[in-house]
Amino acid sequence: MCEQVRTIRRCTTCQQYKSEIIRNINCDKVSIYKLGLCRNGMSYRNVTEPIECIECHTKRVREVEAERRRRWLAAWPEAEPEVENEKKDEDREEKEDDGASVATDDMTVNSEESWNVV
Structure with a gap:
């Protein structure tokens, strides 16, 4: 018996139908070009496939x-402000550096010191 399977994809969250796939399966007695013309006839089957659509996945x-x-901040309320303070301290240190720096293989030297080499 030949069979036509109709697969309907439905989102489990928003309950909307997203796509439909029709698949024809022929029996051993006939080719795909004579689908359903064998003496047993054609059977139709509907299958619902639960999926999660992109919008619902992103929202979840x-x-x-x-x-x-929220739970992290409730458990460790002081953890995040310290990180922000460290970033502010690093920004201040960068602003305090005056003069351009010259990069060498061994170390970084300020431009004022590089002129005073003996």
Whole structure:
């Protein structure tokens, strides 16, 4: 018996139909060009395939990341401000450096020191 399988993809979150795939399966008695012309006839079958669409997946990932971040900050409230303070300190150190620096293989030398070499 020849068979036609109709696969319907449906998002499990938003319950919308996303795509439909029709697949024809012929029996051993006939070729694909004579599909359904054998004496047993044709059978039709509908299959629903649960999927997660791109929009729902993106939304779920964002919610999980937000929840993870909220729990992290609830458990360690002081952890993130220290990181921000370290970044500010590094910015201040970079601003305090005056003069261009010349890179060498051994070390970095300020331009003022490089002229005073004996």
